[in-house]
Amino acid sequence: MPRLSPRLIRHAHNANPLLKLLLPVCRDLESARNELRWLQDHAVGLAARSRNAPQTWQTRLQVMVRQRATGKPLQYILGTEYFGDLEIVCRPGVLIPRQDTAASVAHLAHLLQSNDCLPNRLRVLDLCTGSGCIPLLLEHLFSQSGDPPDLQLLGVDVSKRCLDLAEENKARCQARHAEFAQADVLATGDVSPQGQPLPALLKSRASPNWDILISNPPYISSHDFRKTTARSVRKFEPKLALVPPAGVSEIPDDGDLFYPRLLDVADHVHSKVVLFEVADLSQALRVASMAKKKGSWDGVEIWKDEPGAKDDSMVQLEQVVSGLKVLGRGNGRSVVCWRDQGARWLGRT
Ligand SMILES: C[S@@+](CC[C@H](N)C(=O)[O-])C[C@H]1O[C@@H](n2cnc3c(N)ncnc32)[C@H](O)[C@@H]1O
Numbered sequence: 001m002p003r004l005s006p007r008l009i010r011h012a013h014n015a016n017p018l019l020k021l022l023l024p025v026c027r028d029l030e031s032a033r034n035e036l037r038w039l040q041d042h043a044v045g046l047a048a049r050s051r052n053a054p055q056t057w058q059t060r061l062q063v064m065v066r067q068r069a070t071g072k073p074l075q076y077i078l079g080t081e082y083f084g085d086l087e088i089v090c091r092p093g094v095l096i097p098r099q100d101t102a103a104s105v106a107h108l109a110h111l112l113q114s115n116d117c118l119p120n121r122l123r124v125l126d127l128c129t130g131s132g133c134i135p136l137l138l139e140h141l142f143s144q145s146g147d148p149p150d151l152q153l154l155g156v157d158v159s160k161r162c163l164d165l166a167e168e169n170k171a172r173c174q175a176r177h178a179e180f181a182q183a184d185v186l187a188t189g190d191v192s193p194q195g196q197p198l199p200a201l202l203k204s205r206a207s208p209n210w211d212i213l214i215s216n217p218p219y220i221s222s223h224d225f226r227k228t229t230a231r232s233v234r235k236f237e238p239k240l241a242l243v244p245p246a247g248v249s250e251i252p253d254d255g256d257l258f259y260p261r262l263l264d265v266a267d268h269v270h271s272k273v274v275l276f277e278v279a280d281l282s283q284a285l286r287v288a289s290m291a292k293k294k295g296s297w298d299g300v301e302i303w304k305d306e307p308g309a310k311d312d313s314m315v316q317l318e319q320v321v322s323g324l325k326v327l328g329r330g331n332g333r334s335v336v337c338w339r340d341q342g343a344r345w346l347g348r349t
Contacts, residue, residue, distance in 0.1 A: 001027075003037075008081050017059070017142075021069040025232075035074060039064045042078050071232040083133040090131065093161045095241035097133040100305045101216050101277055104334045105134050108214075108275050109141040109309040117344045122149040125210035125269065127185045127198075127262060128217045129155030130241060132166025136179040153178040156185065156201065158194045159240060185217070186248065186261055202269065210269040215262050216277035218244045219251055221255035222280070256280065259287045267296055272342030274335075281321070281332030288324050288335050297337040299348055305330025 012029055013020040019032050026032040040061055047057035061162060064077050075081040075090040082088070082107055083097040090096050112118060117212035126134045142148040153176060157163055166180040187197030202208065220242045221231060229242070244257035251257060266274045274291075278284045284302045291300045298311060302324055309317045309329035319326050326332065336346070343349045 018065045021065050024167075025068060025071055035068065036065070038074070038078060039068065044349055061204035065265040073232055076236065084137045084140070086137055086173055088131050088133050088134070088136070089165060089172060089255055090340060091161075091165055092236065094159070094165045095130045095218055095237055097131055097328050100330075100333050101134070102137060103306055104277065104303055105214070106141060106277060107303065108212075108273075108336075109138055110308065111346045113142070113145045115347055117341070118149050119211065120149055120340075121152065122212070123152045123207065123210045124154070124212045124214065125154065125271070126155045127213065127215040127265065128158045128241075128258070129166055129180060130162050130216070132162075132169045132178065132180055134214055134216065136166075136169055136175050136338045139175045139177050140173065151177040151287045154196065154205070155180045156183050157180065158184045159238075185215075185258065185265070186245070188261075188264075198265065199268075208269060211272050213262070213266045213271040215258070215274075217262065217277050218242050219255050219258065219277070219283065221253055222246060224255065232286065237273045253283070253286065255283065256286055256290075259290055263291055263321060266337075267294070272338060272340050273345060274337045276335045278332060278335060281326070284326075284332035284335050285322055285324065291335065291337045296339065298339045298343055300335065300337045302332050304328035304335055305333045307333070 008029065009023060011071060012023045012032065016036065018030070022032040022035055043057040043061040043064060046060055047055065047085055066079055068074060073096055074090050075096045078088060081090050081096050084102040088097050124135065124138060129135065132155050135155045139151060140228055141154060142151055155166055157166070160182060163180050165184055170178055170180070181201055183196045183198045183201040184192040184194040185198050187194070188199065189197060191197065191221060199307045215343065218241055222243055225234065225243050233242070244254060246254065262276060277289060278287055281302070288300045288302060291297050304327065307328035311317055316327060317329055338346055338348060
């Protein structure tokens with residue numbers, strides 16, 4: 001990372017001493033100015049809403065700027081982040097939703113809404129739901145289409161803190177079709193030290209079948225977490241959300257731990273479509289190969305960060321890597337599999 005020049009630091013300080021504190025995390029003056037403006041708006045708003053509290057907005061702003069200067073993500077300080085059009089509440093202990101995830105979910109919703117063969121009732125299971133952003137965005141996107149199916153959305157997470165926040169986000173988004181429940185996705189038997197095993201939760205539901213299975217599981221390998229994950233992510237976001245537990249399996253890439261389990265669950269609940277987020281193209285190719293080896297899918301493809309991106313002639317960007325179709329622009333972001341009616345739901349017939 002290039003060093004900041006003393007001239008730039010002096011310039012920031014002269015403009016506003018708080019800008020100088022923000023400069024090292026923001027890296028350029030324009031970003032620091034933007035963040036200072038957002039933080040100031042937030043501090044003024046908080047002070048106005050709590051008139052009886054002793055702190056002025058100026059004191060609040062100073063505290064927030066100092067927190068930000070330690071690398072604390074802006075979303076944890078401001079308390080929200082956009083996920084598509086939804087403003088999702090963010091809190092330490094729960095992963096901040098990412099725009100790349102929203103882009104995959106929005107593309108899936110777009111494909112599903114582009115055909116008239118969806119069943120009247122569509123059941124979607126989101127494993128590792130975190131803030132609940134994925135089911136909430138799906139409900140929001142479907143609510144905007146003319147004749148939406150009767151959606152049943154279930155978000156599952158092992159963390160009580162995540163589920164509390166997901167419920168809060170549900171109320172904030174006025175969602176009616178999303179539910180959230182606690183379970184350990186990795187647990188296959190009758191017991192789990194982390195709470196209810198997933199099979200017990202699924203057994204307790206009215207129907208054993210889930211048409212679509214989505215998951216953005218912890219997928220960073222312990223090596224990449226140490227060597228390449230950004231310091232602010234390592235320091236402030238929950239490791240439970242990022243890195244699969246160690247010593248649970250012998251698979252060579254420990255970041256891949258959740259995917260065989262997710263593919264087993266997809267078979268168990270007879271999903272017709274799955275969408276799994278991954279870290280990059282290498283992991284996408286490994287996960288796609290796991291799916292192909294199962295032999296239970298009619299089609300497997302990889303989506304990049306912007307899966308619907310088109311070229312200058314408005315033709316969908318598409319390439320073939322190791323025999324697999326890779327769609328869109330950016331890095332490998334998700335693996336999509338389908339079977340039976342799922343092919344028609346995605347327009348893949
Ligand atoms: C990468 S985050 C994804 C959160 C959210 N879906 C999103 O896209 O922002 C992974 C989530 O998996 C949850 N998780 C970790 N281990 C789990 C397990 N064994 N069973 C269920 N959820 C788990 C974490 O609590 C975390 O919320």
